[in-house]
Amino acid sequence: MTTEMRAFKLAQDILMGPLPRRWAHVQGVAKRAAEAASLFSAKESELLVSASVLHDIGYAPNLALTGFHPLDGAVFLRELGESTRLCGLVAHHSCAYREAELRGMSADLAAWTDEQTAVRDALWWADMTTTPDGEPTSVHDRIEEIQKRYGPEDLVTFFIRQAKPELVGAVERTEERLRAAGVDYTAK
DSSP: OOHHHHHHHHHHHHHTTTOHHHHHHHHHHHHHHHHHGGGSOHHHHHHHHHHHHHTTGGGSTTTOSSSOHHHHHHHHHHHTTOOHHHHHHHHTGGGHHHHHHHHTOHHHHTTSOOOOSHHHHHHHHHHHTBOTTSOBOOHHHHHHHHHHHHOTTSHHHHHHHHHHHHHHHHHHHHHHHHHHTTOOOOOO
Protein backbone atom coordinates (compact mmCIF):
# COMPACT_ATOMS: atom_id res chain seq x y z
CA MET A 1 0.00 0.00 0.00
CA THR A 2 1.39 3.42 -0.95
CA THR A 3 1.95 6.24 1.53
CA GLU A 4 -0.91 8.12 -0.13
CA MET A 5 -3.32 5.19 0.20
CA ARG A 6 -2.35 4.70 3.86
CA ALA A 7 -2.87 8.41 4.49
CA PHE A 8 -6.38 8.35 3.01
CA LYS A 9 -7.35 5.26 4.99
CA LEU A 10 -5.95 6.70 8.21
CA ALA A 11 -7.65 10.08 7.77
CA GLN A 12 -10.95 8.43 6.86
CA ASP A 13 -10.81 6.12 9.89
CA ILE A 14 -9.99 9.00 12.23
CA LEU A 15 -12.15 11.82 10.86
CA MET A 16 -15.15 10.50 8.96
CA GLY A 17 -17.21 9.34 11.94
CA PRO A 18 -16.59 11.99 14.59
CA LEU A 19 -15.90 14.96 12.28
CA PRO A 20 -17.72 14.52 8.94
CA ARG A 21 -17.40 18.17 7.93
CA ARG A 22 -13.66 18.10 8.65
CA TRP A 23 -13.46 14.91 6.58
CA ALA A 24 -15.22 16.72 3.70
CA HIS A 25 -12.70 19.57 3.98
CA VAL A 26 -9.76 17.17 4.01
CA GLN A 27 -11.05 15.37 0.91
CA GLY A 28 -11.40 18.73 -0.86
CA VAL A 29 -7.87 19.73 0.17
CA ALA A 30 -6.58 16.42 -1.19
CA LYS A 31 -8.34 17.08 -4.52
CA ARG A 32 -6.70 20.51 -4.68
CA ALA A 33 -3.31 18.99 -3.85
CA ALA A 34 -3.80 16.45 -6.64
CA GLU A 35 -4.31 19.37 -9.04
CA ALA A 36 -0.85 20.66 -8.09
CA ALA A 37 0.83 17.25 -7.99
CA SER A 38 2.08 17.44 -11.57
CA LEU A 39 4.43 20.25 -10.52
CA PHE A 40 6.50 17.70 -8.59
CA SER A 41 8.25 14.38 -8.92
CA ALA A 42 6.24 11.26 -8.12
CA LYS A 43 7.76 11.06 -4.62
CA GLU A 44 7.08 14.74 -3.90
CA SER A 45 3.53 14.61 -5.24
CA GLU A 46 2.78 11.56 -3.08
CA LEU A 47 4.11 13.47 -0.08
CA LEU A 48 1.98 16.52 -0.95
CA VAL A 49 -1.25 14.55 -1.31
CA SER A 50 -0.49 12.51 1.83
CA ALA A 51 0.13 15.66 3.86
CA SER A 52 -3.03 17.24 2.46
CA VAL A 53 -5.24 14.39 3.60
CA LEU A 54 -3.53 14.20 7.01
CA HIS A 55 -3.11 17.91 7.75
CA ASP A 56 -6.18 18.13 10.03
CA ILE A 57 -6.14 14.75 11.79
CA GLY A 58 -5.10 16.53 14.99
CA TYR A 59 -8.69 17.77 15.30
CA ALA A 60 -9.87 14.23 16.05
CA PRO A 61 -11.09 14.09 19.66
CA ASN A 62 -8.98 11.03 20.48
CA LEU A 63 -5.80 12.74 19.19
CA ALA A 64 -6.29 16.24 20.62
CA LEU A 65 -3.71 16.25 23.39
CA THR A 66 -2.80 19.94 23.37
CA GLY A 67 -5.78 21.37 21.49
CA PHE A 68 -3.44 22.70 18.78
CA HIS A 69 -4.28 20.46 15.85
CA PRO A 70 -1.11 20.84 13.73
CA LEU A 71 1.02 19.75 16.67
CA ASP A 72 -1.35 16.99 17.79
CA GLY A 73 -1.46 15.59 14.26
CA ALA A 74 2.31 15.67 13.84
CA VAL A 75 2.89 13.97 17.20
CA PHE A 76 0.44 11.22 16.28
CA LEU A 77 2.08 10.67 12.89
CA ARG A 78 5.53 10.53 14.50
CA GLU A 79 4.25 7.88 16.90
CA LEU A 80 3.06 5.88 13.88
CA GLY A 81 6.57 6.07 12.44
CA GLU A 82 5.74 8.38 9.54
CA SER A 83 8.56 10.36 7.95
CA THR A 84 9.91 13.45 9.63
CA ARG A 85 9.14 15.39 6.49
CA LEU A 86 5.46 14.36 6.44
CA CYS A 87 5.18 15.20 10.14
CA GLY A 88 6.81 18.58 9.48
CA LEU A 89 4.39 19.45 6.70
CA VAL A 90 1.45 18.59 8.96
CA ALA A 91 2.97 20.46 11.92
CA HIS A 92 3.61 23.61 9.91
CA HIS A 93 0.64 23.63 7.55
CA SER A 94 -0.93 26.97 6.77
CA CYS A 95 1.43 29.13 8.80
CA ALA A 96 0.93 27.18 12.04
CA TYR A 97 3.99 28.76 13.63
CA ARG A 98 2.05 32.00 14.02
CA GLU A 99 -0.72 30.30 15.96
CA ALA A 100 1.86 28.35 17.98
CA GLU A 101 3.38 31.67 19.08
CA LEU A 102 0.00 32.89 20.30
CA ARG A 103 -0.61 29.63 22.15
CA GLY A 104 2.83 29.57 23.75
CA MET A 105 3.68 26.38 21.86
CA SER A 106 6.54 27.52 19.63
CA ALA A 107 9.05 25.29 21.41
CA ASP A 108 6.81 22.25 20.89
CA LEU A 109 6.37 23.03 17.20
CA ALA A 110 10.13 23.48 16.81
CA ALA A 111 10.51 19.70 16.90
CA TRP A 112 9.76 19.90 13.15
CA THR A 113 11.18 22.12 10.45
CA ASP A 114 9.03 24.34 8.27
CA GLU A 115 10.65 23.39 4.98
CA GLN A 116 9.54 26.52 3.08
CA THR A 117 9.51 24.73 -0.28
CA ALA A 118 7.17 24.65 -3.26
CA VAL A 119 5.62 21.47 -1.79
CA ARG A 120 4.89 23.33 1.45
CA ASP A 121 3.41 26.23 -0.52
CA ALA A 122 1.20 23.83 -2.48
CA LEU A 123 -0.09 22.30 0.75
CA TRP A 124 -0.92 25.75 2.10
CA TRP A 125 -2.57 26.61 -1.24
CA ALA A 126 -4.71 23.48 -1.15
CA ASP A 127 -5.83 24.14 2.43
CA MET A 128 -6.40 27.85 2.05
CA THR A 129 -8.42 27.52 -1.17
CA THR A 130 -10.83 24.86 0.13
CA THR A 131 -13.98 25.57 2.15
CA PRO A 132 -14.92 23.64 5.29
CA ASP A 133 -17.29 21.64 3.07
CA GLY A 134 -14.54 20.70 0.61
CA GLU A 135 -15.35 23.12 -2.20
CA PRO A 136 -12.82 25.35 -3.99
CA THR A 137 -12.69 28.97 -2.87
CA SER A 138 -10.30 31.92 -3.02
CA VAL A 139 -7.74 32.51 -0.30
CA HIS A 140 -9.39 35.82 0.58
CA ASP A 141 -12.83 34.25 0.92
CA ARG A 142 -11.34 31.42 3.00
CA ILE A 143 -9.64 33.84 5.39
CA GLU A 144 -12.87 35.81 5.73
CA GLU A 145 -14.83 32.60 6.38
CA ILE A 146 -12.40 31.57 9.14
CA GLN A 147 -12.73 34.95 10.83
CA LYS A 148 -16.53 34.77 10.71
CA ARG A 149 -16.64 31.18 11.94
CA TYR A 150 -14.41 31.87 14.96
CA GLY A 151 -15.60 35.39 15.74
CA PRO A 152 -13.70 38.63 16.29
CA GLU A 153 -12.27 37.84 19.73
CA ASP A 154 -10.99 34.30 19.07
CA LEU A 155 -7.28 33.50 19.01
CA VAL A 156 -7.72 31.81 15.61
CA THR A 157 -9.10 35.05 14.15
CA PHE A 158 -6.11 36.96 15.49
CA PHE A 159 -3.77 34.30 14.11
CA ILE A 160 -5.32 34.31 10.65
CA ARG A 161 -5.03 38.10 10.44
CA GLN A 162 -1.34 37.88 11.34
CA ALA A 163 -0.74 35.01 8.91
CA LYS A 164 -2.64 36.51 5.97
CA PRO A 165 0.39 37.93 4.09
CA GLU A 166 2.26 34.63 4.30
CA LEU A 167 -0.80 32.58 3.39
CA VAL A 168 -1.63 34.78 0.41
CA GLY A 169 2.03 34.65 -0.64
CA ALA A 170 2.07 30.83 -0.65
CA VAL A 171 -1.17 30.75 -2.63
CA GLU A 172 0.10 33.29 -5.17
CA ARG A 173 3.42 31.46 -5.62
CA THR A 174 1.62 28.16 -6.16
CA GLU A 175 -0.86 29.62 -8.62
CA GLU A 176 2.01 31.25 -10.51
CA ARG A 177 3.75 27.84 -10.70
CA LEU A 178 0.52 26.21 -11.88
CA ARG A 179 0.00 28.81 -14.61
CA ALA A 180 3.64 28.59 -15.73
CA ALA A 181 3.32 24.80 -16.02
CA GLY A 182 0.04 25.09 -17.92
CA VAL A 183 -1.85 23.24 -15.22
CA ASP A 184 -5.59 23.77 -15.36
CA TYR A 185 -6.62 24.14 -11.73
CA THR A 186 -9.95 25.09 -10.28
CA ALA A 187 -9.76 28.82 -9.65
CA LYS A 188 -12.35 30.69 -7.65
